[in-house]
Amino acid sequence: MTRTPTPHKDARRAQDREIWRLALPAFGALVAEPLFLLTDSAIVGHLGTAPLGGLGVAGQALGTLLNICVFLAYGTTAAVARLIGAGDTGRAIRQGLDGIWLATGIGLLVILAGWPLTPAVVDAFGASAAVTPHAETYLRISLLGVPGMLVALASTGVLRGLQDTRTPLAVSVATFAANAALNAVFVYGLDWGIAGSAWGTVLAQTAGGAVYVATVVRAAHRHGTPLRPDLAGLRAAAKAGVNLVVRTLTLRVVLVAGTVVATAMGDDEIAAYQVGFQVWWFLALALDAIAIAGQAITGRCLGAGDAAGAQAATWRMTQWGLAAGVGFGILLLAVRPWLPALFGVEPHVRSLLLSTLVVVALMQIVAGPVYVLDGVLIGAGDLRYLAAAGVVTTAVFLPAAVAVRLAGGGLVALWLAIGLWMLARLATLAWRARGAAWLVTGAVRG
Numbered sequence: 001m002t003r004t005p006t007p008h009k010d011a012r013r014a015q016d017r018e019i020w021r022l023a024l025p026a027f028g029a030l031v032a033e034p035l036f037l038l039t040d041s042a043i044v045g046h047l048g049t050a051p052l053g054g055l056g057v058a059g060q061a062l063g064t065l066l067n068i069c070v071f072l073a074y075g076t077t078a079a080v081a082r083l084i085g086a087g088d089t090g091r092a093i094r095q096g097l098d099g100i101w102l103a104t105g106i107g108l109l110v111i112l113a114g115w116p117l118t119p120a121v122v123d124a125f126g127a128s129a130a131v132t133p134h135a136e137t138y139l140r141i142s143l144l145g146v147p148g149m150l151v152a153l154a155s156t157g158v159l160r161g162l163q164d165t166r167t168p169l170a171v172s173v174a175t176f177a178a179n180a181a182l183n184a185v186f187v188y189g190l191d192w193g194i195a196g197s198a199w200g201t202v203l204a205q206t207a208g209g210a211v212y213v214a215t216v217v218r219a220a221h222r223h224g225t226p227l228r229p230d231l232a233g234l235r236a237a238a239k240a241g242v243n244l245v246v247r248t249l250t251l252r253v254v255l256v257a258g259t260v261v262a263t264a265m266g267d268d269e270i271a272a273y274q275v276g277f278q279v280w281w282f283l284a285l286a287l288d289a290i291a292i293a294g295q296a297i298t299g300r301c302l303g304a305g306d307a308a309g310a311q312a313a314t315w316r317m318t319q320w321g322l323a324a325g326v327g328f329g330i331l332l333l334a335v336r337p338w339l340p341a342l343f344g345v346e347p348h349v350r351s352l353l354l355s356t357l358v359v360v361a362l363m364q365i366v367a368g369p370v371y372v373l374d375g376v377l378i379g380a381g382d383l384r385y386l387a388a389a390g391v392v393t394t395a396v397f398l399p400a401a402v403a404v405r406l407a408g409g410g411l412v413a414l415w416l417a418i419g420l421w422m423l424a425r426l427a428t429l430a431w432r433a434r435g436a437a438w439l440v441t442g443a444v445r446g
Contacts, residue, residue, distance in 0.1 A: 011312070012316065015312065018313075022163065023165075023289045023293040023320075025168070026165040026169070026293060027286060028173065029156075029171075030288050038279075039179060039183060041275060043183050043184065044187070045343040047194065049267055049271050052271045053128075053130075053134070053267050054127070054131045054134025054137070055134070055135075055138055055194065055274065056270055056274030056277070057125045058138040058139040059138075059274070059278075060125065060256060061122070062139065069103070070153065070248055072102065072103050072153040074295065074378050075244050076095070076099040076237075077157040077161045078161070078298075078379050078381050079092075080092040080096050081161040081163070081297075081379065082302060082303035083095065084299075085299065085300035085304035086442070089162075090225050092158075093158065093216070095237070096154070096155075096216060098236070098237045099157060099158065099237050100216065101229040103154040104151055106150055107150045108147060110143060111147070114143045114146075118140050118143075119136060122136050125259060127270075128263075131267060138194050140198075145202035145205040152209045155213060158216050159215070159216070160296050161296065171215075178203070178204040178207060178208075182200030182201075183197050183200035243383035244383050244386070246391075247386040250387075250390030250393065250394040253394050254394055254398075257397070258273070258277070259277075261401055261404060262411065275340075275343050275349075276357060276411070276415070279332070279339065280360045283367070286324075286328065287324055287371045290368075291371045291376070294372055294378075295376075296379065297313050298376050299379040302379075302439065302441050303442070304441075305442070310376075311439065318373065320368075320372070321368035322365070322369050325365050326365055329361045329362060336354060336357045336358070337354070339353070339357065340353050340354065356411045359412060359416060359419060360415060363415075363418070366426050373432075374386070377429065381440065382437075389425070393424040393425045396420060400417035401414070401417050404417055
């Protein structure tokens, strides 16, 4: 006799199917993002330690910019998902288009301001004389790809809010493939060095942004949504991103401080930190796939007035995050012996990298739940709390980083300080998620 599933089990299976439907394509798209720099690192690593260190410094500067502007994706996802939950698709797309116009304007301003400031930005990282010219070359050229990169962020937010994570997957995979091919041709075939790596990434990012825009424009035409920019909508999009910018800046302070401390240790250390950081970031974005599902599901549930559904989905996604974190940690430990050869690093850099990857692997146990809860609260629009929590957790990390620097600690000590920061994030996010203050329903969070 076949047992009839209980309502509780049916609900949990429905949650799992919804999480899987959104998270699996998001996983592919998110993994493709860090593969840009991982590919660049693998190719540039064969040019020598100084170019690899230069890529590390420039990559951190570009990563800081990208993460400051991540509100273009995250804020748009939450807002669009709420409107979808409330049944207003046309208004949802209109809000997404405002984000794309805002991204275009910010990207052009970054080029104008960033080009003359490139030497000062590289100098702020304390790069050595050998690393500096490579970092400046890569950063200057890469600025030209910023508009495409930011437009892609905003467009991705629109599609995720529309509960579509498959299109970003397809575009991300195609863009990554183009980036890898162009880098190989420009660096090895044309012998352009680190400049070739930068040009390959710029061309791939710009093409990807154009494809995203075309996709959103087609959706706008289907729903009769005008394409012209709306000044009120632009102001609203910018205002909504303020707390997300504060939250993101606190994250970047930690990551940039880590780069500064590693740079001060020496060229071998910053080279090893660059590779270790890219592995860590790769895993972070892979785990963030469940957080992306959290943003979309939470926003849609709250937009439809279903606070209980949002709570139930949060608990289930947190379980998913923990399981995925444990799995990624085990996988990293298993492949750790072979990773240094992939990047062509020198013997001393290899030794440093092998030690730090153990800490990076253990951190994944905490990282899974952290990213999920962060995504849930973003989807709920609880951005003021996330900004305040970011300030608190950064205040936990900075004294630890200073202690590592003053005590002459090595890369393992630096990564342990980053691990302490992740534990602080878990504490603040879990405390908030257990309460009900973040469960605000309606098409627009009041």
